[in-house]
Amino acid sequence: xxxxxxxxxxxxAQALAQxxxxxxSHLQTFGRGEHTLGLVNLGDxxxxxxxxxxxxxPATPPNLFALAPWPGARAPDRGHDNRWNEAALxxxxxxxxxxxxxxxxxxxxxxxxxxxxxDDEAPDDIRGVYDLWICCGEQVFAHxxxxxxxxxxxxxxxxxxxxxxxxCGIGNEPAPDDPAQLKDALATAHAREAQLRADLEALREAxxxxxxxxxxxxxxxxxxxxxAAKKASGVDHPKHVTGGDETARKKxxxxxxxxxxxxxxxxxxx
Amino acid sequence: xxxxxxxxxxxxxxxxxxxxxxxxxGQLGMPEIGTSERQTVLSxxxxxxxxxxxxxxxxxxxxxxxxxxxxxxPWVLDLEPERxxxxxxxxxxxxxxxxEWTDPGPDDHDTGLADYICGMLDQCVDAACAVRNENAINLxxxxxxxxxxxxxxxxxxxxxxxxxxxxxxxxxxxxxxxxSHWVRGVDLDRLVGCYGNVPGSLLxxxxxxxxxxxxxxxxxxxxxxxANDPERLHTFARMERWIADSPDQAGRAFAEFIGxxxxxxxxxxxxMVLDKKLVRLSAVRCPVLNxxxxxxxxxxxxxxxxxxxxxxxxxxxxxxxxxxxxxxxVSRHAQQQIPPEIAAWLQARQ
Numbered sequence: 350x351x352x353x354x355x356x357x358x359x360x361x362a363q364a365l366a367q368x369x370x371x372x373x374s375h376l377q378t379f380g381r382g383e384h385t386l387g388l389v390n391l392g393d394x395x396x397x398x399x400x401x402x403x404x405x406x407p408a409t410p411p412n413l414f415a416l417a418p419w420p421g422a423r424a425p426d427r428g429h430d431n432r433w434n435e436a437a438l439x440x441x442x443x444x445x446x447x448x449x450x451x452x453x454x455x456x457x458x459x460x461x462x463x464x465x466x467x468d469d470e471a472p473d474d475i476r477g478v479y480d481l482w483i484c485c486g487e488q489v490f491a492h493x494x495x496x497x498x499x500x501x502x503x504x505x506x507x508x509x510x511x512x513x514x515x516x517c518g519i520g521n522e523p524a525p526d527d528p529a530q531l532k533d534a535l536a537t538a539h540a541r542e543a544q545l546r547a548d549l550e551a552l553r554e555a556x557x558x559x560x561x562x563x564x565x566x567x568x569x570x571x572x573x574x575x576x577a578a579k580k581a582s583g584v585d586h587p588k589h590v591t592g593g594d595e596t597a598r599k600k601x602x603x604x605x606x607x608x609x610x611x612x613x614x615x616x617x618x619x
Numbered sequence: 620x621x622x623x624x625x626x627x628x629x630x631x632x633x634x635x636x637x638x639x640x641x642x643x644x645g646q647l648g649m650p651e652i653g654t655s656e657r658q659t660v661l662s663x664x665x666x667x668x669x670x671x672x673x674x675x676x677x678x679x680x681x682x683x684x685x686x687x688x689x690x691x692x693p694w695v696l697d698l699e700p701e702r703x704x705x706x707x708x709x710x711x712x713x714x715x716x717x718x719e720w721t722d723p724g725p726d727d728h729d730t731g732l733a734d735y736i737c738g739m740l741d742q743c744v745d746a747a748c749a750v751r752n753e754n755a756i757n758l759x760x761x762x763x764x765x766x767x768x769x770x771x772x773x774x775x776x777x778x779x780x781x782x783x784x785x786x787x788x789x790x791x792x793x794x795x796x797x798x799s800h801w802v803r804g805v806d807l808d809r810l811v812g813c814y815g816n817v818p819g820s821l822l823x824x825x826x827x828x829x830x831x832x833x834x835x836x837x838x839x840x841x842x843x844x845x846a847n848d849p850e851r852l853h854t855f856a857r858m859e860r861w862i863a864d865s866p867d868q869a870g871r872a873f874a875e876f877i878g879x880x881x882x883x884x885x886x887x888x889x890x891m892v893l894d895k896k897l898v899r900l901s902a903v904r905c906p907v908l909n910x911x912x913x914x915x916x917x918x919x920x921x922x923x924x925x926x927x928x929x930x931x932x933x934x935x936x937x938x939x940x941x942x943x944x945x946x947x948x949v950s951r952h953a954q955q956q957i958p959p960e961i962a963a964w965l966q967a968r969q
Contacts, residue, residue: 487832500800500804504804507805511806519813
């Protein structure tokens with residue numbers, strides 16, 4: 350490989366691809382030992398893009414979404430099973446769509462890097478250019494990753510892999526799906542139910558509190574009422590009989606009437 | 620450019636340094652993490668309650684119960700002696716309890732959020748209160764554990780004296796929440812039907828996929844800079860061990876968390892239900908300290924700061940950390956800033 354210059358970004362691309370490939374193979378060798386590192390191999394993908402970054406080239410995205418090894422992951426020979434075939438096709442389509450997105454991310458990253466390398470203050474050592482490439486990559490990726498399209502690609506890749514595993518006989522197929530709208534409606538209904546329960550509980554507590562308050566008042570009033578009634582009927586102890594017993598009797602009758610009316614209203618309410 | 624260096628030579632030099640780093644890393648063996656002194660206070664199905672430190676000074680310290688997330692191990696809070704949030708909280712005079720969620724077994728796939736929050740977390744609160752002879756506890760919820768803590772405080776307000784939330788998602792639909800954006804279309808019924816418990820490797824893949832260039836490439840090339848620096852190599856190895864160790868998730872709890880929060884954003888809509896009870900953030904009336912990271916790629920600051928609009932507390936304070944989701948636990952800057960501020964805030968309200 351000859352000397353690099355800012356005018357030959359393809360050289361840079363190839364150099365970075367080689368660098369990435371080299372260090373990922375170092376890491377993989379290390380990872381095969383007793384130590385476990387969460388490795389991501391960007392080497393092959395970079396190698397392809399480093400070759401020119403042409404759209405449509407068979408670039409492999411990094412194995413960020415290689416969700417295996419999942420428990421029981423296997424690929425049995427079920428070539429005659431339609432469901433399996435459909436699930437396998439769906440998965441491969443989802444993977445291809447993700448690969449396409451990554452090809453675009455990779456290509457745009459190189460474009461951005463090429464532009465950045467034209468800057469007077471651009472680094473001219475391989476490590477500096479590598480860091481610049483990472484920076485460009487994260488920027489381009491962020492733009493893609495927040496799009497509706499990319500979100501849908503991630504969801505579909507996960508759903509397709511699950512469907513494929515289910516078709517392989519891994520796990521249990523759940524009952525037919527409720528439509529998403531129904532699920533949302535159910536969740537809202539559960540929340541409403543819980544809300545009503547909470548309101549009901551609050552009302553009960555308030556009623557108990559009011560009841561306690563009313564009982565407290567009655568406890569004070571009841572003896573007076575009884576006393577008045579006794580006074581009215583003349584059964585009370587003579588020492589409590591005063592000159593105003595007729596007035597007390599009238600008051601007691603009024604209270605009794607009032608009390609009766611209250612009970613009636615309460616009944617109506619109930 | 621006539622004086623441009625030969626990149627083949629640069630690459631050889633870099634490869635040599637990387638080889639040296641990896642060789643030294645290999646000689647370190649499996650690094651130990653989570654080594655602070657602790658005792659198990661209570662064990663139950665799905666959890667252990669740990670208490671850190673020892674001695675009579677601890678018994679006089681202001682107690683705090685840490686509820687960590689289910690999706691990673693809590694040892695990032697005690698990565699190594701110099702990078703340990705737990706050690707710094709102890710040094711600041713707190714009596715630290717921690718819930719260690721244990722791995723779900725095949726029979727635990729039906730364990731739901733209510734089991735974790737209204738069951739296990741509640742048992743831990745009661746146990747910590749009993750140890751300390753208190754009737755309420757200071758709760759520190761971290762990440763997903765912060766969301767659990769908010770729900771718990773809303774449902775059991777009399778049991779929480781003060782609440783600290785740390786990098787806690789509250790509004791799951793903020794514009795910059797990439798994870799939320801990606802999982803909205805995932806068919807959770809089929810995912811859980813297929814795997815029972817959701818494999819930790821899936822979550823790990825998703826977390827790395829959020830920053831693919833940095834986490835998949837740069838981080839490892841930076842290893843070359845660590846050659847002949849055993850201390851930093853140790854830290855690197857410990858972080859790698861922690862990152863790679865993602866526990867499986869109880870299927871039902873995972874589906875409820877993603878469905879209720881990431882897909883429907885129920886918490887901020889007052890529509891989250893646990894054990895048939897409505898979780899209302901307005902019911903959180905105790906003092907709240909909300910700690911968030913400004914460069915958090917997993918729980919964006921806006922997702923955490925949304926708490927201010929919903930919480931019912933009149934004593935609500937925010938603490939911003941200038942760093943990321945992991946840096947807030949382990950960076951030297953965070954070690955100096957976050958645990959002392961949390962401790963001071965709690966002690967002032969004890």
